[in-house]
Structure formats: structure tokens, C-alpha cells
Amino acid sequence: MTRKKERIDELATAAAGEGQVADAGAVAGGEGTSLWASAWRRLRRNPIFIVGAVLTLLVILLAVFAPLIAEHGPTDRILADKVSRSSNPVPGPEPGSLLGADSSGLGWDLFSRLVYGSRMTLVIGFAATLAGFFGGLVLGTLAGAFGGWVDSVVMRIVDVMLSIPSILLATAVATLFGDPSNLTLIIAIATVQIPIFARLLRGSMLAQRSSDHVLAARSLGVRRGAIVRRHMLPNSLAPVLVQATLVLATAVIEAAGLTFLGLGAATNDVPEWGQMLGESQAFFDSFPHLAFWPAGCIIVTALGFTLMGESLREALDPKSRR
Known part of the structure; x- marks a missing residue:
């Protein structure tokens, strides 16, 4: 036994001398990193994420600094004297009006309205996603934490909502209100997003129910509410937060689709x-640029959120780590 102990000490000392083991109980390679820190390290080297972040940041800056970027207000009739229903319904670009007039026939500046339009589009997208996130958070937590008949009832409701095409469900909800507005638009889009978040959170929480730390907390007599708040819910939010980034792109497109159909303000x-x-x-037919510019803004905004969301999902997925 003495000889074996001496031999083990010799091997440990030799390994430490070669830099393989620095100390008893220490792991070679330094301290460990958290999931989010590791994901951020990969995101910084991902060109797709960088492109998406740049596009998203540009749109956000456009909305925040709209009064500084746009030379005129969204309802300033700077080209009213140039509008002629018969010969010149949409005046073209000129000094002080980069893209000319819009299609209202009131002489409003198209560029200024595009810049200010980013504000309302982002407000609707963020507000609808936030409302859908909290609605799904409630339903997903109830289903994943309690299980049993609560899980069955909640999931059947979610299944019914998911069986209806999203744009059709949003249109149906929006038409229920007699006076369409941006608030009704937010409610309609949030209703579509709730079952997506609920199902995803419920799946994550079911995986957490059988984890070792949850079983240990139960064996120690910790109450179910405390286990859900302190252990299950915080460890289940990562995929839901990633989904929120992807849903933002969908919310922007759905908001544009519903306002296109006349269900907005x-x-x-x-x-x-x-x-x-x-x-x-x-x-x-005569002025296609009037559709090109707002459609391009919608596409760029949705693309930015989508690229960021997909990159974040891959960075947090253990199977895709390199």
C-alpha cells in the first residue's frame, strides 16, 4: 500500500510538472464559463449574427432618431403645391424631398414618412411580442408546473389555436373590435404568439421536472411554488427568449399584413x-417605388431579427457547439 501511494504521488507530481494538473481537484484549462457567456463568445465570431445585429441596430436607430434624420414631419405638406390629380399625382424627388411625395395626394414627404413609420412598426412588433411572451409564460408555466388535468386543458386550448393559420387567427381577432386601431392590432398579433411561447415553455419545464436539482429540492421538502420560481422557470427561459427574437420578425410581417388589409389605425x-x-x-403601375420602399423596410427589419434569432438559437444549442 505504501508503494502504491508513493507511485500515485509521483505520477501526480510529474503531471503537474508538465502543466496537465495545476492543483488537486482543479480542472486543466481554467475556470468554466456560463451558457450565455459561451454563447456570446461564439456569436461574436458569427458573421450571420453580426449582419443581423447591424440591420436591427440601424432600424432601431432610425426609429429613435427619426426627428433628426427626417427633414420634415410625417404630415408636413411640403409638396402640396406640386400635386395635380390629373398630370402629377405623385411629385418626384427634388431638393428638400429625397424620394418625392407619397401616395396620399396631400404632398407628404415619402422619406420622412418612411423614417417615422419605423417607430410604429417597431412599437407594434415589440408590444405584440411582449404581450404574447407573458401570455405564453402564464399558460406554459401552469401546464409544465402542475401537469395532470391542468396540462391537458391548457394544451388542448393551445392545440386549437395552433391549428388555425396565424394570419387568419389574427385577422379574426382584429375584426372582433368595432373600431380598428394599433392597440387592437397588438392584441391580435399577441393572441397568435401566445400558443407558440406556451408550448415551448411547457416542453422546457417538463424536461426540468425530472432533473436532479428539482428532485433534490422536492426531497428536501421545498414547496412546489418555490421550486417553479427558483429552479424550473429560470432554467427553462433560454429557448423561449431565443424564440422571442424570431417571433419579432414574424410580428413585424403580421403587423404589416394586417395594416395592409386595413385592420390597423x-x-x-x-x-x-x-x-x-x-x-x-x-x-x-405608374409609381412602383411607392411600394418598393416600405416593402424593403419591412424585409430588412424582419431579416435582421431572423438572422439574430437563428444565430442565437445555434449558439445556445449544445448539439451545434464546436
């Missing part, structure tokens, strides 16, 4: 890209 004093796209239909 009744007036166009506050511009929104989908509404501008719908108003350009009457002039599409």
Missing part, C-alpha cells in the same frame, strides 16, 4: 409601413 396621420404599402396599390 383608421387614419394615416401616424405612418406605418404596412399601411403605406396598402395605400400604394392604386399607383403601383
Whole structure:
């Protein structure tokens, strides 16, 4: 036994001398990193994430600094004297008006309305996603934490909502309100997002129910509410937060689609890209740029959120780590 102990000490000392073991109980390679820190390290080297982040940041800056970027207000009739229904319904670009007039026939500046339109589009997208996230958080937590008949009832409701095409469900909810507005638009889009978050969170929480730390907490007599708040829910939010980034892109597109159909605000004093796209239909043959610019803004915004969400999902997925 003495000889074996001496031999083990010799091997440990030799390994430490070669830099393989620095100390008893220490792991070679330094301290460990958290999941989010490791994901951020990979994201910084991912060109797809960088492109998505740049596009998203540009749109956000456009919305925040709209008064500084746009030379005119969204309802300033700077080209009213140039509008002629018969010969010149949409005046073209000129000094002080980068893209010319919009399709309203009131002489509003198209570039200024595009810049200010980013505000309403992002507000609708963020608000709808946030409302859908909290709604799904409640339903997913109930289903994943309690299980049994609560899980069955919640999931059957979610299944019914998921069986209806999203744009059809959002349209049905929006038409329930007699007076369409941006608030009703947010409610309609959030209703579509709730079952997505609920199902994803419920699956994550079911995986957490059989984990070692949850079983240990139960064996120590910790109450179910405390286990859900302190252990199950925090460890289940990562995939839901990633999904929220992807849903933002969907919310922007759905908001544009519903306003295109006339289910948004009744007036166009506050511009929104989908509404501008719908108003350009009457002039599409002669002035296609009226549809090109708002459609391009919608595509770029949705692309930015999608690239960021997909990159974040891959960075947090253990199977895709290299």
C-alpha cells in the first residue's frame, strides 16, 4: 500500500510538472464559463449574427432618431403645391424631398414618412411580442408546473389555436373590435404568439421536472411554488427568449399584413409601413417605388431579427457547439 501511494504521488507530481494538473481537484484549462457567456463568445465570431445585429441596430436607430434624420414631419405638406390629380399625382424627388411625395395626394414627404413609420412598426412588433411572451409564460408555466388535468386543458386550448393559420387567427381577432386601431392590432398579433411561447415553455419545464436539482429540492421538502420560481422557470427561459427574437420578425410581417388589409389605425396621420404599402396599390403601375420602399423596410427589419434569432438559437444549442 505504501508503494502504491508513493507511485500515485509521483505520477501526480510529474503531471503537474508538465502543466496537465495545476492543483488537486482543479480542472486543466481554467475556470468554466456560463451558457450565455459561451454563447456570446461564439456569436461574436458569427458573421450571420453580426449582419443581423447591424440591420436591427440601424432600424432601431432610425426609429429613435427619426426627428433628426427626417427633414420634415410625417404630415408636413411640403409638396402640396406640386400635386395635380390629373398630370402629377405623385411629385418626384427634388431638393428638400429625397424620394418625392407619397401616395396620399396631400404632398407628404415619402422619406420622412418612411423614417417615422419605423417607430410604429417597431412599437407594434415589440408590444405584440411582449404581450404574447407573458401570455405564453402564464399558460406554459401552469401546464409544465402542475401537469395532470391542468396540462391537458391548457394544451388542448393551445392545440386549437395552433391549428388555425396565424394570419387568419389574427385577422379574426382584429375584426372582433368595432373600431380598428394599433392597440387592437397588438392584441391580435399577441393572441397568435401566445400558443407558440406556451408550448415551448411547457416542453422546457417538463424536461426540468425530472432533473436532479428539482428532485433534490422536492426531497428536501421545498414547496412546489418555490421550486417553479427558483429552479424550473429560470432554467427553462433560454429557448423561449431565443424564440422571442424570431417571433419579432414574424410580428413585424403580421403587423404589416394586417395594416395592409386595413385592420390597423383608421387614419394615416401616424405612418406605418404596412399601411403605406396598402395605400400604394392604386399607383403601383405608374409609381412602383411607392411600394418598393416600405416593402424593403419591412424585409430588412424582419431579416435582421431572423438572422439574430437563428444565430442565437445555434449558439445556445449544445448539439451545434464546436
